[in-house]
Amino acid sequence: MNGAIRASLLAAAVLLTGGSALAAGDPADRAPTPQEWSALASLPDWSGVWTPDIEDQFVKAHTNAPAWTPKVDAEMKAMAADEKAGKPHGIFLNCLPEGMPSWMLVSHNALEFLFTPGRVTLLGESDGSRLRRIYTDGRAHSPDPDPSFHGESIGHWEGDTLVVDTIAVLPETYIATGEGLGVPNDGALHVVERLHLTAPDTLHDDLEITDPKVLAAPWRTTRIYYRHRGRKNEIVEGVCLQGSFNEAVDPQGHAVFAPVAQDNGNVVPSPK
Amino acid sequence: MIRTLPALAGSLTMALCLAAPAAQAHHSFAMFDQAQTTVFRGTIKDFQWSNPHAVVWVVNEAKPAGTPDVWTIELTSPGNLTRMGWTRHALAVGDKVNVEINPLRDGQHGGSLKKITVLATGQVLTSSLIIPGKP
Secondary structure, eight states: OOOHHHHHHHHHHHHHHTTTTTTSSSSSSOOOHHHHHHHHHGGGOSSSSSEHHHHHHHHHHSSOOOOOOOOHHHHHHHHHHHHHTTTOTTTTTOOOOOTTTTHHOOOOOOOEEEEETTTTEESSSSSGGGGEEESSSOOOSSOOOOOSSSOOEEEETTTTTTEEEEEETTTTTTTEEEEEEEOOOOOOOOEEEEEEEEETTTEEEEEEOOOOTTTTEEEEEEEEEEEOGGGGGOOBBGGGGGGGGGEEETTTTTTEEEEOOOTTTSOOOOOO | OOOOOOOOGSSSSSSHOOOOOOOOOOOOOOTTTTOEEEEEEEEEEEEOSSSOOEEEEETTSSSTTSHHHHHEEEEOOHHHHHTTTOOTTTTTTTEEEEEEEEEEEEEEEEEEEEEEETTTEEEEOOSSOOOSSSO
């Protein structure tokens, strides 16, 4: 962002917040009150572990595909043909975070929600989907947030629905419809989500994804999650890069990780 | 599972001594042919309980002795496998098993695991991208 735009955004932020964008009036500066801790009890119960409906994701890839721009549509058709031919593009092979909105769209891993005053935190099972912080303390978006994989998410509750507005996602982060199907958002991404229970153990994330650089129209879709409880369902640590190493013993007898030869992830070679 | 190297390894670099490479990056499963099922009986050579995909190496016993035919078979993540009843001790090196996989489309000896039966105990374990427990 150039200096002039930055200055004008900062000025706008100062106006919006009564002339002191970063002064004591900023919700981010306050300690939570006992009443705010108590108020958590009145939020809907999203405890437990939530796993995505993968079957529904596969169906929606065909029945509710995004309206891509013509250029991206051609690229996606080529990727889909490669996927169908068994040569998927490994858009997440580097083990960088899936980021927004792909974590919410295509992860096969579980997640959990933590409620604290002024914030909802999503913890995912893989480091491709590790952590989202959604601020619900009444703050506005930052004037010029640093882009990140998950962007800046500001939320508020409308009854039992958490509404989340996300901007400032790194342009390299994918809008994906599968683990081998997606396109970088290219820097114009805006995501609005409405997360809510539709049954005691079913949660929907209704997403509206806007990105004029790659989408011809806003894309509305829903990811479905199901709740589980009990120890066997608890989130475990899932370090993606661990798959790039073999467990081995070094000459001194220590247990160590040793790099394995990678083959772009698309072929599992037989060690004949 | 820890792969212990022979004593000879001390004078060699570790990389040279490791068993066959794995391909466990975070990838799509589209290289596996979901419409085909391959079934064979064999012996567990190794089992790696790691993210993003656990892997089991199985020696297909149909191959004549002296020409080992090792299949590299991928599973879903340890977290999702735990939800399907697996533990990291579910398979052990040397176990005789029946495996059912979706094979690699390119004909190499690998696949994604559908079902494995440990012959000594009769225990049947399944792996799927679809996580059970839909209410």
